[in-house]
Amino acid sequence: MSDAVLESAAPTDQPAERSPLYRPATYADIGLVYGRLQEAIATSPFYSEEFKAYEAARLTKDYLASLIDADPHHVMVFMLKGEVSGFMISGPELGTLWLYWSYVFPEKRRSALGITGMRAFINHWDNGRFHKIATYTKSGNDPAAAIMLRMGYKHVATLEKHIFGEDYLLYERPLNKVEPGYDRGTQGGLRHKLVRKLKLAFVK
Numbered sequence: 675m676s677d678a679v680l681e682s683a684a685p686t687d688q689p690a691e692r693s694p695l696y697r698p699a700t701y702a703d704i705g706l707v708y709g710r711l712q713e714a715i716a717t718s719p720f721y722s723e724e725f726k727a728y729e730a731a732r733l734t735k736d737y738l739a740s741l742i743d744a745d746p747h748h749v750m751v752f753m754l755k756g757e758v759s760g761f762m763i764s765g766p767e768l769g770t771l772w773l774y775w776s777y778v779f780p781e782k783r784r785s786a787l788g789i790t791g792m793r794a795f796i797n798h799w800d801n802g803r804f805h806k807i808a809t810y811t812k813s814g815n816d817p818a819a820a821i822m823l824r825m826g827y828k829h830v831a832t833l834e835k836h837i838f839g840e841d842y843l844l845y846e847r848p849l850n851k852v853e854p855g856y857d858r859g860t861q862g863g864l865r866h867k868l869v870r871k872l873k874l875a876f877v878k
Contacts, residue, residue: 695753696794698746699761701739701877707749707761708735714777720812724838733763733775739870740860741765747798752778752791760787762795764807766857771799771849773809776818788817792825802852810842822847 699707715721715729741748741763752760760778764771773795778787799807807827811818819829827847836842 695790696750696798697753699738699742699749699751700746701742701873703749703751703758704735704738704742704874704877706758707751707763708733708738710761710777710779711738711763711775714775720815722838722840725840728838735874736867736870737860738763739874740862740866743866743870744857744860750791750795750798752787752794754782754785754787759785760791762791764795764799766804766859769805769856771804771807773807788821789824792821796825796847796849800849802850803857804849805851806849807847809845810837811845813841813843819843819845 711733712730715726715733718726721729738749744765748764750762750764751758752762759782760776762776763774765774766772776788776791776795778785778791796807809822809827810833811822822845823829825847827845829843830846831844833842833844
């Protein structure tokens with residue numbers, strides 16, 4: 675199962691920046707995204723220390739590179755005034771698109787990026803490949819819940835003692851799947867890891 679979580683900013687009444695609002699990540703973004711992702715994990719008030727340690731170890735630079743290799747939009751970065759100001763990280767699992775982490779940088783939260791970023795994510799991925807988006811969050815993460823409900827997600831289940839003995843809330847949003855077959859996700863194995871390592875070594 676995925677350990678998907680949503681951590682985002684509350685919606686505001688401030689206008690969204692005009693496009694380009696988002697773009698797929700490149701290898702050159704991995705260092706920045708990795709550092710801010712570790713920040714998101716460490717500073718979250720909603721998750722246990724066991725979960726934080728697990729996520730910090732799981733979401734390596736190589737893992738981000740594998741998502742970019744599968745589809746660069748699995749690491750989607752959001753822009754404000756030409757600067758990367760947040761991101762959404764997703765991946766395919768058993769035919770479902772899982773949203774693992776969504777993070778608006780704390781210094782950028784006096785913006786509408788939580789809403790506009792989620793809208794851009796949904797609009798991109800409603801492209802015929804997946805039948806739904808799924809994500810987990812925790813009770814008390816009211817800003818994330820407000821954004822998801824506003825953007826068409828439903829709280830479909832409360833999973834009791836689901837991850838490291840804690841309850842998690844499962845949210846889902848339907849998409850319009852039209853393409854046959856299912857996305858098989860990232861490529862593992864030593865050969866692919868070595869190729870990614872070499873590509874990362876050449877990123878300045």
